[in-house]
Amino acid sequence: MPFDLPFPVPLEVPLSWYLILSAILFVIGAAGFLIRRNIITVFMCIELMLNAVNLTFISFSHTLGKVDGHIFSFFVMVVAAAEAAVGLAIILTVFKNRATLEIDEVSSMRL
């Protein structure tokens, strides 16, 4: 049985909904990056932002009927995978050397 929704349900999910979802995901990711101090969490927030962008690409690609967005999102995924590998390695090394995952503790790269 159909749910009663306060607004008319379109036949197809419109582009704006995808974009709104993507924006929400991106903002969550950005906010998490800025607020959280655990490196792992920060790292996950980056992934979240990347995937928010991926979602935008895919939805535009679908709407416009072009394949460019798909290709872009593949690239993003490949980069994200590589970044995950390198990033986790860095995080492991940092933890081994400093015994901490506090991001503000790792601030020796400054004048």
Add this chain to the structure above:
Amino acid sequence: MQHLWIIPALPFLGFLVNGLFGRRLSKSAVTFTAIGSVLLSLAWTIKVLLGLGALDQAYVERYFTWIQSGIVNVSFDFAVDRLSAVMLLVVTGIGSLIHIYASGYMAHEHGPHHGGYYRFFAYLNLFMFFMLVLVLAANYLVLFVGWEGVGLCSYLLIGFYFLKKSAGDAGKKAFVVNRIGDFGFSLGMFLILIQFGSLDFGAVFSQAAKLPAEASAGIVTLICLLLLVGATGKSAQVPLYVWLPDAMEGPTPVSALIHAATMVTAGVYMVARSAALFDIAPIAREVVAIVGLVTAVLAATIGLTQWDIKKVFAYSTVSQLGYMFLGLGVGAYSAGIFHVMTHAFFKALLFLGAGSVIHALEGEQDLRMMGGLRKKIPLTCLLLLCASVAIAGIPPFSGFHSKDAILLAAHAHAPWMYWVGVITAAMTAFYVFRAFFLAFFGNYRGQAHPHESPPVMTVPLGVLALLSLVGGYFDVPHYLEPMFGGGHAAHETSLVVISVLAGATGILLAYTFYVLKPGLSDAISRLFGPAYRLVYNKYFVDEAYDALIVHPIRDGSAAVLWRGIDAGFIDGIVNGVGSVSGAIGGGLRRLQSGYIRRYAAWVLLGSIVIVAAASFLGGVR
């Protein structure tokens, strides 16, 4: 084609071989290269001159266009006419003799600890190259190349013993003083270029002849005066003569070749070459005559009092150059060039003879430390006597002929110039024989053990002595007549007798003072104490130049240019740029905190600003 370029190219080849490989060559190879190249050059000169015959007109060889830009169109040309023929023979002839002499004089410079021998001959060959370029030049710019080149070689050879501070200083002094003259010369060249649109001798002189009188009065006089400034620098005339006496720091063959026989006559040659310009600028010519006369008198009086044998001859050179300028100034160009030639003979002989004396006395140059050398080095004594009678103007030796030609022309121009010239002639005879008597008569006053010089030195001296005695019979004035016109002055016997008597008086006075009554000269110098000290100290000209020119320039440079402009202004700009960038960087570096999240915040802020700006300005299309 006579291939004139071979004449200077041969010494240049010698310079390259000795300059580049001299260190590895044996002494005899260096000597062979140096002397051989100059002798070949002399041989080629003779071949060319024989091939060209009478040389009624200038023979020009054009090689290539050198500079072409706007109105400046200069080609690299060599030319020979009668004037350069005389100079070519003097330069290569005397040059060869002095090269041979120098191989004996500089012999002790050879060895593992002496870098001097090959270096000396490399410089000397380079000098020959530039001097021959100067003489062969067919336009002012090529002449200027040789002019500057001989100046460079003069600098290098004056400072040959550069470990001695006085030698280095003398070299620098010669170079700087010559720059002043060359500044005038180059200004003169620019004016010629503007006025005549060419630097080529033939073109300039033919145009100058056609110039209307009112046009020539201003611009040509100015050109001639500027050229004269150049000539006073190179030929050691008042007021730029001060470098020549100091130039005696160089080895004696250098003094003979460069600072007596050839290079210093370049100014005379240049003025004679520009005769067509000077002829239409009578004021400038008058200035030439007066400069020459003042120089002749001034230097002769200084020569009376000097004790260093080379200094005496140096002032004598300045004085004789003054004579040549007097000749040029009164319009007797051929007499001036004639005197260049005879002076080259006897002054080279005087210097080389002095070198032989110095060599014999193991480096002693002070006349007070000589005496009685007549018996110890009789050959040198005889040779120096030949030179002395020649310069004193005793007939029939060479100096008499050329000096008389100048004096007669001076008398025709203005009698007072003749009388001043005669007095100078008396002084000339006096100081030369003073040096001669002090060195060779009386008792020996030094400690060294005099020994006669080797034949390699005395044979060239013998040739020069022969030339000094009979050189007056090479009738140069007659040979140059087609170029400069002739028959200026009638041969007035009374005037000739007076000038000869003046010379004889000078010799007799010297004989009285330094042989018969040796105490007399000291008594007289005490009697005229202040005047004697003034002359002995060379009229304090060096000190005056120091106080009036050198010190103000140095102090002004230190106060204004160094502390004010360089340290204050230029360094201020450079340091200012540095400190401003430093301050900006210091502010910006606070952005780099090391906190990753702060960087992220900046990135976010930045992207927001960019997006906001883009949409505010109408969005991205």
